Amino acid sequence: MLAWGILLLGGLILLSAWGSLPPTWVVHWNAHGQPDGWAHRTPLGVFGPLLFGAFLVGLMQALKPLLRTQASPWGHAPEASRRLADLGAESLDAVATAMALSSAAIAIILPLVPRPFGLVLGVSILSVALALVRIVQRNQQALQELRDQGVDLKGFSGLAYSNPDDPRLWVPKLSGMGTTINFAHPMGWPVMIALVAMPLAMVGLILFFAVRASTL
Secondary structure (H helix, E strand, O other): OHHHHHHHHHHHHHHHOHHHOOOEEEEEEOOOOOEEEEEEOOHHHHHHHHHHHHHHHHHHHHHHHHHHOOOOOOOOOHHHHHHHHHHHHHHHHHHHHHHHHHHHHHHHHHHHOOOOHHHHHHHHHHHHHHHHHHHHHHHHHHHHHHHHOOOOOOOEOOOOEOOOOOOOOEEEOOOOOOEEEEOOOOOHHHHHHHHHHHHHHHHHHHHHHHHHHHHO
């Protein structure tokens, strides 16, 4: 799997560069952009981000068999249900690859690159964007194949569900567990915006009070 290869390559790069790693390096900055957290040249300090990435990748891998045991909540035929479950597993692989790439970038860039914050952020955003593009492309391709076989997938696109004939706001996902939003529902976009805005607002409030506290 690509994600494990990325983590292994990151570990080999760090091992080869061990002698040139500084004794300490910044791993966290406060709201003013000032360093307030450091890592040290120890096995845990150097390979910690890779270990965390390995944990996340392992979690994604553990979820894949669970997806494949779930029948389609939309009542699709077993063959179509299996194809949709495989599609969900492929999406987990894309997410795992993005997590591995971000973890490897953090592990390598922080000790070796001066002023690394922008580069780490850029690599993380790029990895997530690539994962989303991959998921949408594979979903669209697989859904079109199933539609060509006569499977009813009205409302589903590569990443979202939008069906004006469905009165429900929350609908079951195509495969696996959980629900998704019907974006054709009048409350679809308001609910989505609220779900995104609430955590962002909480982060903003935390940063605001942190800055206020630091100036007192």
